[in-house]
Each structure stands twice: as structure tokens, then as C-alpha cells.
Amino acid sequence: MAQVSIRKVVKAYEGNVQAVKGIDLEIADEEFVVLVGPSGCGKSTTLRMIAGLEEITGGEIWIGGDVVNDVPPRDRDIAMVFQNYALYPHMSVFDNMAFGLKLRKFSKEEIKKRVDEAARILDIQMLLERKPKALSGGQRQRVAMGRAIVRNPKVFLFDEPLSNLDAKLRVQMRTEIKKVHQTVRTTTVYVTHDQVEAMTLADRVVVMNHGVIEQVGPPQELYHNPATRFVAGFIGSPAMNFLSAQITDNGGLAVELADGAKLAIPPQRRDRYAPYKGKKVTLGLRPEHLTETQDQEKPNVVQMDALVDVVEPMGMETMVHFFVRGEPVCARVDPNLVIKPEQTLRLAADMNNMHIIDDATGKVV
Amino acid sequence: MDDAVAREPRALTGTLAERSTPRRAASPRVREVAARLALVPTVLVMAVCFYGSIVWTVYISMTRSSMLPEYGFAGLFQYNRLFNSLSWQTTFDNMFIFGFLDVVGTLGVGILLAVVVDRHVRFESLFRTILLYPLALSFIVTGLAWQWILSPTIGIEHFVRGLGFPHFVFDWITQPETSIYTLVFAGVWHQSGFIMVVILAGLRGIDPEIWRATRVDGIPVWRAYVSVILPMLRPLIVTCIVLIVIAVVKSYDLVVAMTGGGPGFSSDLPAKFVIDYVFQRANIGEASAAAVIMLGSVIAIMGPYLHFEMVRKR
Amino acid sequence: MAAATNQARIGRIGLYAFLVTTCLFFSIPLLVVISTSFKPLSEVRDFSVFQLPAQMTAAAWGKAWQSACTGTECAGLHIAFWNSVRIVIPSVIISVLVGSLNGYALSHWRVRGADTLMLALILGAFIPYQVIIFPLVKIFSTVGIFGSVACIIAVHVLFGLPVMTLLFRNFYVGIPNELVKAARVDGAGFWRIFLFIILPLSVNMLIVAAILQTTGIWNDYLFGLIFAGHNNTPMTVELMELATTSTGVVEYNVSTAAALLTALPPLLLYFFSGRYFVRGITAGAVKG
Numbered sequence: 001m002a003q004v005s006i007r008k009v010v011k012a013y014e015g016n017v018q019a020v021k022g023i024d025l026e027i028a029d030e031e032f033v034v035l036v037g038p039s040g041c042g043k044s045t046t047l048r049m050i051a052g053l054e055e056i057t058g059g060e061i062w063i064g065g066d067v068v069n070d071v072p073p074r075d076r077d078i079a080m081v082f083q084n085y086a087l088y089p090h091m092s093v094f095d096n097m098a099f100g101l102k103l104r105k106f107s108k109e110e111i112k113k114r115v116d117e118a119a120r121i122l123d124i125q126m127l128l129e130r131k132p133k134a135l136s137g138g139q140r141q142r143v144a145m146g147r148a149i150v151r152n153p154k155v156f157l158f159d160e161p162l163s164n165l166d167a168k169l170r171v172q173m174r175t176e177i178k179k180v181h182q183t184v185r186t187t188t189v190y191v192t193h194d195q196v197e198a199m200t201l202a203d204r205v206v207v208m209n210h211g212v213i214e215q216v217g218p219p220q221e222l223y224h225n226p227a228t229r230f231v232a233g234f235i236g237s238p239a240m241n242f243l244s245a246q247i248t249d250n251g252g253l254a255v256e257l258a259d260g261a262k263l264a265i266p267p268q269r270r271d272r273y274a275p276y277k278g279k280k281v282t283l284g285l286r287p288e289h290l291t292e293t294q295d296q297e298k299p300n301v302v303q304m305d306a307l308v309d310v311v312e313p314m315g316m317e318t319m320v321h322f323f324v325r326g327e328p329v330c331a332r333v334d335p336n337l338v339i340k341p342e343q344t345l346r347l348a349a350d351m352n353n354m355h356i357i358d359d360a361t362g363k364v365v
Numbered sequence: 366m367d368d369a370v371a372r373e374p375r376a377l378t379g380t381l382a383e384r385s386t387p388r389r390a391a392s393p394r395v396r397e398v399a400a401r402l403a404l405v406p407t408v409l410v411m412a413v414c415f416y417g418s419i420v421w422t423v424y425i426s427m428t429r430s431s432m433l434p435e436y437g438f439a440g441l442f443q444y445n446r447l448f449n450s451l452s453w454q455t456t457f458d459n460m461f462i463f464g465f466l467d468v469v470g471t472l473g474v475g476i477l478l479a480v481v482v483d484r485h486v487r488f489e490s491l492f493r494t495i496l497l498y499p500l501a502l503s504f505i506v507t508g509l510a511w512q513w514i515l516s517p518t519i520g521i522e523h524f525v526r527g528l529g530f531p532h533f534v535f536d537w538i539t540q541p542e543t544s545i546y547t548l549v550f551a552g553v554w555h556q557s558g559f560i561m562v563v564i565l566a567g568l569r570g571i572d573p574e575i576w577r578a579t580r581v582d583g584i585p586v587w588r589a590y591v592s593v594i595l596p597m598l599r600p601l602i603v604t605c606i607v608l609i610v611i612a613v614v615k616s617y618d619l620v621v622a623m624t625g626g627g628p629g630f631s632s633d634l635p636a637k638f639v640i641d642y643v644f645q646r647a648n649i650g651e652a653s654a655a656a657v658i659m660l661g662s663v664i665a666i667m668g669p670y671l672h673f674e675m676v677r678k679r
Numbered sequence: 680m681a682a683a684t685n686q687a688r689i690g691r692i693g694l695y696a697f698l699v700t701t702c703l704f705f706s707i708p709l710l711v712v713i714s715t716s717f718k719p720l721s722e723v724r725d726f727s728v729f730q731l732p733a734q735m736t737a738a739a740w741g742k743a744w745q746s747a748c749t750g751t752e753c754a755g756l757h758i759a760f761w762n763s764v765r766i767v768i769p770s771v772i773i774s775v776l777v778g779s780l781n782g783y784a785l786s787h788w789r790v791r792g793a794d795t796l797m798l799a800l801i802l803g804a805f806i807p808y809q810v811i812i813f814p815l816v817k818i819f820s821t822v823g824i825f826g827s828v829a830c831i832i833a834v835h836v837l838f839g840l841p842v843m844t845l846l847f848r849n850f851y852v853g854i855p856n857e858l859v860k861a862a863r864v865d866g867a868g869f870w871r872i873f874l875f876i877i878l879p880l881s882v883n884m885l886i887v888a889a890i891l892q893t894t895g896i897w898n899d900y901l902f903g904l905i906f907a908g909h910n911n912t913p914m915t916v917e918l919m920e921l922a923t924t925s926t927g928v929v930e931y932n933v934s935t936a937a938a939l940l941t942a943l944p945p946l947l948l949y950f951f952s953g954r955y956f957v958r959g960i961t962a963g964a965v966k967g
Contacts, residue, residue: 053577074583086578090596099592100582147582157581159574399869400788407781407840408796414837415803418814478701481694494953495702498709500960501949503898505915506942509922509934510708513715513728519931524727554705562961615807618900622919639809644905649813656809667805 002064002154010058021211036198037208079148080157087132094128118149158190258325266300284355290331426653443654464613470553475560497558508622511551541631716936739932749920759917770835778843786851804841826908891959
């Protein structure tokens with residue numbers, strides 16, 4: 001058990017390409033942290049630097065109170081689960097899990113005890129004699145986790161472990177991983193490009209983009225209070241709508257869209273947005289905050305008209321797509337409504353949940 | 366080892382893989398007369414020249430044919446004569462001695478080189494070029510070059526004596542007890558580059574995550590090769606062994622160019638034995654029997670191998 | 680930490696030492712042959728192949744090409760060189776084309792008995808030539824072409840058939856069958872698809888196969904010895920004659936020059952087409 005500190009860590013490749021541009025991150029003992037971001041954002045590089053599989057160009061990485069920059073992976077007391085599982089194909093499940101312990105000269109009894117314990121946690125006792133070839137994807141995944149658990153390391157590292165599983169199994173294994181973490185309570189760093197995985201698993205989510213950390217925080221906070229346009233767009237599915245707009249003040253502070261529609265800003269937010277009057281901004285509004293109109297509107301809900309382009313019934317909801325001056329917008333409406341393409345639909349925007357992004361900085365204000 | 370070996374059986378294992386996969390069912394192809402017509406010459410040639418010839422040779426090996434074919438059945442007469450002749454006994458034993466040493470040497474050197482080159486050495490392509498060029502040479506040229514180097518009168522022995530060791534002796538190639546071993550030098554020299562590129566390609570195909578896993582598990586590099594990586598390549602290594610063994614059975618040019626089978630018939634190999642008996646001694650009956658033994662040796666190796674491959678792929 | 684780096688460095692040095700030593704071992708045969716071939720006649724009496732020439736001369740090369748004795752004739756290797764060229768070029772073209780046609784028919788068309796033919800080809804690739812050589816002599820004698828250029832070309836095509844077919848078949852199964860289907864919908868038949876779709880897609884493989892066959896056929900000794908006939912003996916056969924014909928003193932400088940002349944075409948091919956060459960010799964074995 002240990003905390004992990006990443007301090008001003010830089011990874012540069014030949015030709016001065018920086019994959020990671022000086023990031024700071026403190027991970028507490030027993031915490032489950034997920035690094036998420038699009039491919040090439042530096043998340044996997046960061047994980048490999050923690051593992052010692054990539055050299056650190058600058059900065060320091062601490063594991064459990066020691067600087068580990070120059071410590072080889074085997075001496076860092078970490079265990080890792082890989083995307084392709086990296087099981088040794090010619091060894092049985094038992095041997096796969098035992099191999100690392102054997103090399104560390106554990107006694108036979110101790111090895112057996114640990115493997116059996118891990119197998120019990122993962123519910124793979126009946127697979128111990130099999131070869132990886134004879135296992136399903138989900139079972140291989142468990143074995144890979146078993147190999148990590150038996151080592152009882154200071155830190156677990158997961159490198160996109162679920163991306164090779166089909167959708168259904170992925171959801172199931174996600175729950176398993178969370179359960180295992182609740183049982184063994186080992187500090188965990190988990191890398192994924194799937195924001196749903198990040199949201200469901202993490203104590204704290206770290207959103208990375210272009211080698212920097214955009215925002216760190218608990219899932220709910222990232223969802224409700226994204227710090228940047230990137231985080232706002234990356235977290236949440238379907239993605240947040242972005243509309244270019246201007247803050248105007250002609251008889252009350254309002255957001256004026258490109259097509260001239262004016263959406264009044266709630267009074268409690270006026271002070272926050274007043275300084276941006278006249279500036280180019282982007283209005284961010286999640287689809288679930290753009291819905292059909294109600295008889296009895298809540299305060300701070302404004303109405304707008306939309307010319308429906310495409311309707312997507314999803315069962316428990318229906319997504320309606322339309323354009324505002326060429327910018328695509330998606331709204332989430334009651335599935336019981338009958339909506340046709342080309343019709344005009346009156347929608348209600350819940351301005352309590354609006355976000356204003358300063359175009360100059362890309363930050364949410 | 367026959368030159369043609371260098372170009373022969375590479376295409377095979379891949380073929381086996383596809384044969385047993387159900388891809389055919391996935392994309393049903395169309396019957397067409399033209400396709401069948403295009404294959405007719407091949408079918409005829411395979412049937413007559415390959416398999417027809419084999420049947421003929423097998424039959425002749427069971428007759429009393431000597432200079433001209435005779436067709437009276439004589440059972441195992443030729444085989445009896447063959448295995449009672451001293452020259453065949455030597456030749457047959459030589460196949461195993463040469464075969465064993467050649468497999469061990471070629472495979473050992475080839476794997477070692479592949480592992481070394483796999484360690485991200487600089488100038489890799491230069492090293493590869495040097496290690497692989499023998500494969501472009503014929504066994505005739507290879508055999509002659511090694512004959513000159515190993516010859517006591519102009520080769521190593523003469524050279525070392527000239528350096529001030531007048532009693533230095535290295536005359537394996539002229540001694541009946543040792544001449545067969547000299548073939549191994551040339552065989553290993555010629556073939557280990559090939560084994561290297563095959564194994565290297567296998568090593569490069571190993572999922573990099575396996576390597577990362579061994580590092581996180583704290584396995585030393587040499588141990589990772591021995592316990593994880595090379596065992597993963599076992600099917601490939603078995604393929605290599607089969608290829609080397611087949612090459613050994615077919616070895617003709619190398620013997621001709623290097624030792625001529627001599628002194629006496631001390632370094633003779635079956636491939637040369639058969640040709641000599643057909644074309645110089647005009648004894649096609651005994652030659653056919655020896656050829657059938659060669660065929661049997663190849664089948665004894667290929668049979669289990671093909672079976673193993675099919676089972677593995679399935 | 681310092682100890683670990685030191686250890687790693689020693690390991691690296693050992694690695695390179697091993698590689699360089701091995702490369703030396705691999706290049707020595709070629710180097711001694713080259714060095715001997717440039718010696719004058721006076722330096723190849725009571726000499727060692729490891730000594731460098733005191734005087735460089737290309738005289739031995741000239742003799743090997745023009746006037747060295749092979750058996751009873753003394754015209755060097757130049758006739759045999761052209762014999763080899765006459766044999767290699769048609770053999771390579773025919774065997775590569777037939778191989779690709781067969782591979783195409785077997786991979787993209789449904790032919791009854793295709794599996795049997797495949798198995799026959801696979802086994803055919805492994806059959807020792809000795810088992811079928813004598814019957815082949817009989818067959819070619821009966822047809823009446825034994826000992827001619829046509830005969831030796833036919834033999835090379837014949838023995839190249841299994842490997843070429845399998846090589847191309849394995850390559851063509853990687854080409855999606857949808858392409859063939861699309862061409863059929865567009866109205867092309869078996870031959871047109873081969874000419875306009877398949878062949879243009881296999882340029883690389885054609886080069887690989889051609890290099891493989893050129894090297895193999897040029898380096899062949901056994902078939903040339905038996906099937907080519909007296910007037911068409913290829914270079915390898917004449918080289919053996921030259922190296923074993925002794926009139927008094929053995930002219931090692933001429934023999935080495937002759938060996939190099941014989942080795943030169945495939946060696947040049949190797950050095951200038953390295954990637955294709957390697958791909959050819961490893962194709963298939965690696966897939967397993």
C-alpha cells in the first residue's frame with residue numbers, strides 16, 4: 001500500500017517531441033485513479049513511466065515515499081495488467097500467476113497459498129490447470145488480474161485492460177475490477193480512453209489531453225463542473241452541445257446565439273458572466289438540459305425553436321438533432337412524443353446547467 | 366544439402382494453417398471451368414512426374430533391376446543387399462551423424478544470433494547482410510570454399526604451421542574418421558543465417574506487452590528468453606528443425622563439392638549414394654531401394670510434423 | 680544503480696563482441712576466396728589461402744573466364760555462363776507465372792479436389808529428388824528432349840511447381856475474395872481477373888518469387904549435371920569440372936576466381952535486393 005506522487009514529470013522522445021509535458025498528480029493510498037483521454041494524450045506513457053517501462057525525461061515519480069526514477073520495474077513493487085493480457089501462452093494459469101513469485105524465491109507453500117487466494121477472489125479456481133489458449137476473453141482478463149494480485153504489490157497499474165472485450169463483458173468486468181479493488185484496497189492507476197469506464201470506476205478521474213492534465217476530480221464534479229471546453233466535451237455521452245455565442249446586455253444579461261436567439265442568463269450567474277459582455281464565447285449545454293417544454297416551467301428555463309433534422313428513438317429517451325446556424329445540436333426528449341423530421345419543435349433550455357466557455361482561453365468561466 | 370532447399374518448403378506451414386481454418390465456408394467461391402482447366406497441367410505433372418515416378422521407383426526397388434529396369438517382383442532383395450553393404454551402412458549412419466550435428470549447430474547458432482540481433486543492436490542491417498549472404502551462394506561454391514579452407518595443404522593447418530607451430534595438425538577433411546564432421550562446418554555456415562532470420566521474425570512478432578509483463582514481473586532478460594519467449598516460439602523452432610532435417614536428407618551438392626564423399630565413402634550421404642548408383646554404377650535396383658529409404662526418412666519426419674501442425678492450428 | 684549500469688554495459692560489449700566475431704567467421708570464406716583469386720600463379724605454390732596476395736593481378740579471373748580447362752576443353756567458364764543465362768531466364772519466367780496462376784486458381788475459385796491437390800503439392804515440395812530423378816530421365820528420353828535446353832527448363836519448372844504454387848496461394852488468400860466477386864459483377868472472367876486484378880496486385884510477390892527462383896536455379900548443380908546435356912552445362916557444373924581438373928600444379932587462383940564468377944550473379948542479386956530476398960526465403964515459415 002502506498003501513495004504515488006508525480007511531480008513535474010516530462011517525457012520527451014527524440015526530436016524533442018513531448019508526449020507528457022510536465023504533469024503533477026498526487027495519488028493517495030488505496031485510491032483508485034483513472035487516467036482518461038483520447039489516444040496520444042500521454043496517459044499510457046504516464047502509466048509506463050510509473051511502471052518503469054519508459055524512462056522519465058524530467059521530474060520525479062515517488063512510490064511510497066521513495067523516488068523511483070532510476071529503479072527498474074522489478075524493484076518498484078508494482079503489478080500491471082495489460083491490454084492484451086500478456087499471459088505467457090505456454091504456461092498454465094497457475095504457472096502464469098506463480099512465475100513472478102517463483103523468481104522472487106517464494107516458498108512453494110506460500111506461492112500456492114497466494115495463488116489460491118487470488119483465484120478465489122477472482123473465481124477462477126477451476127481454471128488453474130488450463131492454458132491461456134483455452135480461456136475466454138473475460139477469463140484471461142481475470143488471470144491477468146490474478147497475476148497482479150498474487151504479488152501483493154504497492155500499486156496496481158491497468159493499461160486499457162477492457163478494450164479487447166465485447167461491450168457486454170466489458171460492463172461485467174468493470175464491476176469485477178471495482179469489486180476486487182474494494183477487497184484488496186491496493187492503490188490503483190487505471191488508463192482508459194473510455195470516459196464511461198473512467199466515470200464508473202474512479203475515485204478520481206484525471207482527464208489528459210496533448211500531454212497535459214486538463215482536470216482532476218471525482219466523476220460527478222467533472223461532469224457538472226468541467227474546467228475546460230475539452231473536459232466538457234469529453235465527459236458525458238452524448239456529448240455536450242457547443243454553440244458559438246455572445247454575451248449581450250439589452251434589457252437583461254443574455255446569451256445571444258448565432259441565429260439571433262437570446263437566452264436569458266439566470267440572475268445568480270449574472271456577476272460571473274458580466275465581465276464577458278461583448279466577447280466571443282461558447283455556450284455549452286448538455287442534451288439532457290435541452291428538452292421538450294413543460295406546462296409548468298421551472299425558473300431559468302428559456303424556450304427556443306428548432307427545425308428537426310434527424311430523430312433517433314433510443315427507447316427510454318429520444319434524441320433530436322437539429323442545427324443552429326450550421327452548428328449541430330442534440331436534444332433529449334420524451335420518447336412518447338411523436339416527432340417528425342422537418343417539423344418545428346419548441347424546446348426548453350435549462351439555463352441553470354449552462355456553461356460559458358471563454359473562446360480566448362478555452363476555459364469554462 | 367541441395368541448393369533447392371534454400372527456396373523450398375517455406376510456403377508450407379502457412380498453407381497448413383489456412384487449410385484447416387473454416388475460411389472457405391465464409392466466402393463460398395464460384396465454380397468455373399477455366400479455373401479447373403488452368404490447373405490441369407499441374408495436376409498431370411504432379412500425378413505423372415511426381416507420384417507416378419515415386420510408385421515406379423518403389424516398385425523397381427523390389428525387383429532385381431541392375432543396369433536396366435526389370436519388372437519381376439523380388440521382394441526385399443535390394444534392401445537386403447543394401448543394408449549388407451558396408452558403404453550404405455556408413456552412408457546411412459552418416460546421415461544421422463551429420464543430421465544431428467547440423468541441426469544442433471545450425472539451430473544453436475541461428476537462435477543465438479537471432480536473440481543477439483533482437484537486442485536492438487546498432488547496424489542491424491549490416492550484421493544481417495553479412496550473416497545471410499552464404500544463403501545466396503550455391504552449395505558447390507560453399508563446398509569448394511570450405512574444402513580449400515580445411516585442406517591441410519593450403520588451409521588452416523598450413524597457415525598455423527607458418528605462424529610457427531610446425532606440428533599443428535588439422536586434417537579432418539582427409540581422415541576417414543572425421544571427414545563427415547567437416548560437412549557440419551559448411552552446413553552450419555550456410556544455413557544458420559536462414560534460421561536466424563526466421564527466428565528473428567518470430568521474436569519481432571512477440572507482443573511487446575509480453576516483454577513489459579516480464580519486466581514488471583522482474584524476470585531477467587536471459588531468463589525471459591529461456592522461460593517465456595523461446596517456448597512461445599516452439600512451433601516455429603520445430604518448423605526450423607524439420608526444414609534443416611529435410612535439407613540434410615537432400616544434401617548432395619555440398620558433399621560433392623567438399624569431400625566427394627571421401628576419403629573412400631567415409632563422408633558419403635544417401636542423396637549422393639543414390640545418384641552415384643544410378644549414373645555411375647548403373648545399379649538402379651539398389652539405388653531405388655536407397656531412394657525409397659530417403660523417402661521413408663522424409664515421411665517419418667514430415668508425417669508427425671504435419672499432423673502436429675494441423676492439430677495445433679485447429 | 681551504478682553497478683547495474685556497469686553490468687548492462689558489460690553485457691552490451693559482450694553482445695557486440697559475439698556479433699563481430701560471428702560476422703568475421705561468416706565472412707572469412709568469402710574473403711579468402713577473393714584474396715586468393717587475385718594472386719598470380721607464382722603465389723599459389725606451397726601457399727595458404729589466408730595469406731594476402733603480395734602482388735595483385737586479375738590474370739586468374741581472365742583465365743577462369745576465357746581459357747581455363749574444364750575436363751578436356753579449355754575455354755573457361757564463359758560458355759557455361761551463357762548456358763546458365765539461357766536456362767535461368769525461361770525457367771524463372773515460366774515457373775513464376777505458372778505458380779501465380781495456380782495459386783490464384785486455388786485461392787479464389789472453387790475447384791473440386793483442391794484440397795487433395797494442395798496436399799499433393801505440400802508433400803511434393805518435400806520429396807527427395809533422388810526418388811524421381813531416374814524415372815524423369817526415362818520420361819524425357821521417351822519424349823525425346825533429354826539432354827536439351829528444353830529438358831533442363833522443364834525440370835526446373837517441374838521442381839519449382841509445388842513451392843511457387845504454395846507461395847502464391849498463401850499470398851493470394853490474403854487478397855479479399857470480394858475483389859474477385861466485384862470484378863465478376865463487372866463482367867470479367869477467370870483470365871481477365873487474373874490479368875487485370877490479380878497480377879497487378881502481386882508485383883511485390885512476383886519479384887520475391889523471381890529472386891527466389893533465379894537464385895535457386897542459378898545455384899542448381901544436380902539437375903544441370905543430369906538433364907542439361909553436354910552442350911548446355913550450366914556454370915556450377917563447369918565450375919566443379921574446372922576445380923577438379925588438374926594438369927600438374929593446381930591453379931587455386933583460377934579455381935577461386937571461377938567460384939567467384941559463378942557466385943557473383945546471385946550475390947549481386949542478394950546485395951541489391953536484400954529485403955525481397957529475405958522475404959522470399961522466410962515467406963511461409965514465419966506464418967507457422
